[in-house]
Amino acid sequence: MSKVYVFTDFGGPETQALIDRPAPQPGPGELAVRVRAAGVNPVDYKIRAGRYRRDQPLPAPMGQEVSGVVTALGEGVESFAVGDEILGPVVPDYGAFAEDTLVRATDAVAKPDEIAFADAATIPVAGATAYDATHQIELEPGQQLLILGAGGGVGLMAAQIGKVHQFTVIGIASQAKREIVQATGATFIPSGANVADQVRQIAPEGVDLILDLVGGDALRQVAGLVTDPARIISAADPDTVTELGGSPLKRTTEALEKITGVIEYNLVDPNVSALYPLEDAGEAIAAVESGHATGKIVIQPHNA
Ligand SMILES: NC(=O)c1ccc[n+]([C@@H]2O[C@H](COP(=O)([O-])OP(=O)(O)OC[C@H]3O[C@@H](n4cnc5c(N)ncnc54)[C@H](OP(=O)(O)O)[C@@H]3O)[C@@H](O)[C@H]2O)c1
The missing domain is CATH 3.90.180.10 (Medium-chain alcohol dehydrogenases, catalytic domain)
Structure with missing residues (x-):
């Protein structure tokens, strides 16, 4: 047995x-x-x-x-x-x-x-999801990726993939996750009531992409920070992201092999x-x- x-x-x-x-x-x-x-x-x-x-x-x-x-x-x-x-x-x-x-x-x-x-x-779920989430809408090096829920399984890997691509990554997570989020190379913003104001201070023109891993009110709180609502992707809340004008995450079959290679070469922990x-x-x-x-x-x- x-x-x-x-x-x-x-x-x-x-x-x-x-x-x-x-x-x-x-x-x-x-x-x-x-x-x-x-x-x-x-x-x-x-x-x-x-x-x-x-x-x-x-x-x-x-x-x-x-x-x-x-x-x-x-x-x-x-x-x-x-x-x-x-x-x-x-x-x-x-x-x-x-x-x-x-x-x-x-x-x-x-x-x-x-x-x-x-x-x-x-890797099969969280890693592959982080890979797809950072490739569904391609950013250029230097563009700003805001990750809501940056300290969780998908978020920490997505932040590291973002750094590999030389995006400017901003990670929102609770205070206890400050160090682990910063270790990815992302700028840390603590979650809470004035999160949008804090992001605006470092990205006054708006961010180029929001990756949502939380959904609901937390997503609504930050949705207005993106330059174009079509550039919001959510792995957590397909209904709210669609209502806001963004897209649910689409999973691909090639992600698993790709992210396995990235982790093999120690680019993502x-x-x-x-x-x-x-x-x-x-x-x-x-x-x-x-x-x-x-x-x-x-x-x-x-x-x-
Ligand atoms: N579509 C798909 O194929 C797919 C695949 C994988 C995951 N997902 C979904 O994606 C989401 C994330 O997955 P995961 O594996 O990364 O989950 P996880 O490991 O549980 O991480 C979620 C993170 O969100 C943070 N969080 C909670 N409330 C927050 C808030 N208001 N602001 C900022 N951060 C907040 C949590 O910690 P703190 O609050 O302490 O920061 C936690 O670190 C889940 O909804 C999951 O179901 C979808």
Whole structure:
């Protein structure tokens, strides 16, 4: 048997449980993967709360992104071998917070030796999202990128990608994240009531792009700072950004391989801030569900 962290009903954290299941067997085109690390994302608790994928069978395994070692190949897989180290998004319904899971071979990327398993597990969702968010609207070197939610999993990586491209990055986060945001090379602005005034002082002409990772009123507070509302992208709140004249983030398939290369060459640090054993997956999810996580929270199965 193999352990997996699930929710048994749509609702709050009380529906979460660690259970045993037979180790998943790969179907055609799939890899069986011994999980070494799994990244925690806001979408994990949003799915549990019933905001997406309400039609999935219960109990539902939790988690979307993993790194690990291939243990078996499904029919037709030629691009990987047993023993290969990979990273990728899991096949829906198999979960990442697990000892064993499945990843489609076409979704997987070989894990470079230079990237530790814990860092690798943050790339398929958070890293790839940060990549897409900084490429959907291209800026020129020196132009200003304002990131709302700069101290979280996506935000810290997006800020570093922005610096690689020589954008002038302004990061909004809570006071406790000042140092970690500044370490990306971004100018730090503390979140709070007068955040827009503070940004205006350093960008009186307006910023060239807003990347929103928070949504709601926090997005409305800063939306007027951009030179053109069409230059607002949100990964957090598609309805509000559309209402404001901007665009929801569009994900691409090439992002995963590209950001893996960027991290391999040490240009971006995923900033893993805490590691939890699989038995404490509930605490790891709660840390992200607080809405104020720093960098990436990662779960490492007991057997890793
Ligand atoms: N569409 C996609 O494919 C996709 C993929 C990944 C993520 N997302 C979404 O993108 C969002 C961010 O994801 P994530 O993984 O980076 O989440 P995260 O790690 O939880 O980070 C969110 C950050 O926002 C900060 N924050 C909260 N309220 C704020 C405010 N008023 N002003 C400034 N910062 C504030 C939080 O800390 P502080 O308040 O302490 O600064 C936290 O660091 C989530 O909504 C997630 O669901 C979408």
